[in-house]
Amino acid sequence: MKLKEIKEKLDLKVFSGESELDKEVIGGYTSDLLSDVMGHANEGQLWITLQTHKNVMGVASLKDLAGIILVKGFTPDADTVALSKSEGIPILGTEMEAFELSGKLYNLLN
Amino acid sequence: MRADLHIHTVLSPCGDIEMSPLAIINRAKERSLDIIGVTDHNSTLMAPIIKEIGEREGVYVLCGAEVTTIEEVHILAFVDGSKALTQLQEYLNRYLMKVPNNPDIFGYQLVVNESEEVLYQEENLLIGAIEQSLDEVERFVHSLGGIFIPAHIDKASNSLLSQLGFLPPDLSVDALEFSANCKVDSFIKNNAYLIGNSFICSSDAHYIEDVGRCSTLLEMNSISFESIKEAVKRSGLENLILT
Secondary structure (H helix, E strand, O other): OHHHHHHHHHHOOOEEOOOOOOEEEEEEEEEOHHHHHHHHHHOEEEEEEEOOOOHHHHHHHHHEEEEEEEEOOOOOOOHHHHHHHHHHOOOOOOOOEEEEEEHHHHHOOO | OEEEEEEEEOOOOOOOOOOOOHHHHHHHHHOOOEEEEEEOOEEEOOOOHHHHHHHOOOOOOEEEEEOOOOOOOEEEEEEEEEHHHHHHHHHHHHEEEEEEEOHHOOOEEEEEOOOOOOEEOEEOOOOOOOOOOOHHHHHHHHHOEEEEEOOOOOOOOOOOOOOOOOOOOOOOOEEEEEEOOOOOOOOHHHHHHHEOOOOOOEOOOOOOHHOOOOEEOOOOOOOHHHHHHHHHHHHHHHHEEOO
């Protein structure tokens, strides 16, 4: 499913990378430990997290993730947004908690 | 003795390219630092090179690393002597997750000598976590006779308080570190249970101008690893030099 479609269906806010929403999403990964994501997330997945600092973007880029969704109304730091634009990986956001968002995304993709 | 025990070098991916051995020692002298700690992310490889220059220039260099535990808590770990330092490095090599660095995203990870010649480039990303818990790292560092200090406990990421929410009562710490920007008074007011611990304040410098931007006044008669360790364990809020 395209990221754009997920954005519409889950009513997600777009913080950065508006032009990159045509990306194909093949799954999701929910974790707040960067090292866990580094070790176990796969290319093309959407990453659900509450971490907002710029190393998040570094890890997303390293793993070729489709994008990041920040939960619980968290907003990305300014340098995270800058890196998101240069790496071409969108950051989206929601007021939902990780549990609820993960469940909804799981149902959408399966 | 004035000490800044948390300094990164060109080896840390986020460390500025200006953070070379000689530049760090020169800056430490300018800032009247008697003691510095070399603490790259999950690697000790630059520390002995800086120590050698420090010995010549009259700056005592504590050798160690800023270790990332599996909980992603940052810990300052220092050990005495080349044998223990090798053991610490082997421990980090063994347990650090194996993910290749991408220098375009994270920055280069270089070991350089005094003349700034590149001796080695670390291929494995150093900002990952090691597969060892806080307790395991504490036991290992202390088994080497080392110093164990949870780093920047006031920070919102990668600190003991951000990751666990509290200081576990059974964790044996030699001191707790504040970051340069910490409002110590209000922090202590909000975390009154921490009173009674020892505290230090360090720069966590990634850029040369930040070396010594805050420091700790360690009380001792002569400088040695053991006297620093004892002084760190006695260091109170009154020993912090925050500006």
